[in-house]
Amino acid sequence: MTPTLVSAFLIAGQDQFLLKPQPGVDPLRLAISPIRDGVVTDQEWDQFADTPNGPTFFQWEPGKLHLGAKPKPGQEVVVSLDANGDGWLVGDDNLEIRITMVGDSPRVEVRQLDATDRSGPVWVVPRLLPNSVQVAAKNSTAYWNMEATFLAAGLSKEVKEDSRVGLRIDIVPEGTDTGPAYLPRNLAFLRMRFDKSRNLFSGVVWHPGIRNRAVARLDPLKFNFDFELDPDAPAIQSVDVVGEGYARDAINQVTVPFPALDRKNRATVAYSSQIKESAVGGYRVLRATVLAADGRIAQIRSSFRIADLVDFDFGLPTTVRFSENPQVVKGVVTIKSQGEGKINGRFTMKLPDSWSGRRGQQEDFLIYYPRGTAKVSVEYSIPGGATGTFPVELTAKVGDLEIQKVVYVMIK
Numbered sequence: 001m002t003p004t005l006v007s008a009f010l011i012a013g014q015d016q017f018l019l020k021p022q023p024g025v026d027p028l029r030l031a032i033s034p035i036r037d038g039v040v041t042d043q044e045w046d047q048f049a050d051t052p053n054g055p056t057f058f059q060w061e062p063g064k065l066h067l068g069a070k071p072k073p074g075q076e077v078v079v080s081l082d083a084n085g086d087g088w089l090v091g092d093d094n095l096e097i098r099i100t101m102v103g104d105s106p107r108v109e110v111r112q113l114d115a116t117d118r119s120g121p122v123w124v125v126p127r128l129l130p131n132s133v134q135v136a137a138k139n140s141t142a143y144w145n146m147e148a149t150f151l152a153a154g155l156s157k158e159v160k161e162d163s164r165v166g167l168r169i170d171i172v173p174e175g176t177d178t179g180p181a182y183l184p185r186n187l188a189f190l191r192m193r194f195d196k197s198r199n200l201f202s203g204v205v206w207h208p209g210i211r212n213r214a215v216a217r218l219d220p221l222k223f224n225f226d227f228e229l230d231p232d233a234p235a236i237q238s239v240d241v242v243g244e245g246y247a248r249d250a251i252n253q254v255t256v257p258f259p260a261l262d263r264k265n266r267a268t269v270a271y272s273s274q275i276k277e278s279a280v281g282g283y284r285v286l287r288a289t290v291l292a293a294d295g296r297i298a299q300i301r302s303s304f305r306i307a308d309l310v311d312f313d314f315g316l317p318t319t320v321r322f323s324e325n326p327q328v329v330k331g332v333v334t335i336k337s338q339g340e341g342k343i344n345g346r347f348t349m350k351l352p353d354s355w356s357g358r359r360g361q362q363e364d365f366l367i368y369y370p371r372g373t374a375k376v377s378v379e380y381s382i383p384g385g386a387t388g389t390f391p392v393e394l395t396a397k398v399g400d401l402e403i404q405k406v407v408y409v410m411i412k
Contacts, residue, residue: 029046113181121182153319207226240289247306250275359380
């Protein structure tokens with residue numbers, strides 16, 4: 001965008017909030033799963049920015065992005081997302097998601113910026129369909145709560161550890177004009193992480209020692225904090241380990257003296273705790289507070305997942321091209337054990353009413369080895385002319401326990 005164009009827009013008197021940086025944003029974002037119930041609480045969200053009209057929140061987990069906000073009445077949320085993290089006016093991966101409270105229900109609008117031609121960015125039909133942004137919202141006296149989740153597959157992007165995105169979340173008066181397509185936006189560029197530290201002492205390096213970040217309820221969580229200290233590093237006195245948020249009551253809190261260093265100046269603080277049966281599932285945070293002998297404090301935070309006994313890997317397309325003719329979809333659903341013992345169960349798959357199953361809708365399965373897998377071949381038919389986002393429900397019944405996952409298939 002040329003200076004002349006920017007000046008012309010400024011003269012037009014439009015609000016230039018999108019050009020201003022949002023201060024205080026932590027660029028390293030941990031994997032945390034919120035409970036999407038329309039109530040934003042500190043124990044489930046990491047703050048993104050403190051805007052003049054209310055706080056905003058952002059976190060992730062593999063394959064998903066989560067957004068939260070507490071707008072004041074009469075305000076709406078405008079999300080600017082650069083999916084590839086390469087700049088707002090670069091490529092065709094830039095999305096504006098606008099979420100407004102209409103009465104007691106949220107409304108979602110999405111548009112996509114195609115800046116492939118740098119001389120003429122244009123708004124185009126978005127890859128991410130508005131109804132694939134799952135929003136829970138509730139009104140209160142001083143503000144309204146907004147919690148939103150969407151699958152990265154809707155962005156044609158894989159979200160995993162070390163993925164990069166550009167993001168800003170604004171809370172603005174309803175109907176605020178965000179300006180023409182060529183207007184730049186000042187985004188924060190973020191990295192998705194499982195581990196991060198704050199105020200770690202000079203000369204101290206740590207590494208996570210964990211075999212499996214996903215742990216089933218009633219199984220032990222084992223996590224090693226592996227330290228390396230330079231000769232001039234401060235002496236460490238103790239390490240306090242606790243769960244954050246919903247993990248606080250799910251695992252034990254322990255304080256251990258820092259162990260003696262070996263000949264290579266290394267030491268390991270080994271943490272182990274059983275996951276309680278009542279634990280809230282999803283990605284949670286394990287926090288270690290490191291106390292130096294001189295009184296200084298550092299903090300280490302790591303994501304782990306409190307898992308159901310089994311997970312599902314939906315090995316079929318979640319995005320299908322529109323067709324006027326019926327389409328047959330084939331693939332494999334992999335059932336993955338997150339437990340330590342043998343599992344016998346029954347798998348069922350519930351399709352949308354207008355779809356027809358051809359194979360694999362009900363199958364018995366056996367997983368013999370700890371953290372092993374079972375595969376179910378499935379096949380179904382999508383009627384011609386179908387378009388939109390459709391739920392496919394996967395269920396595993398193991399004794400009296402039922403584990404369910406809903407996969408959304410987009411047809412466009």
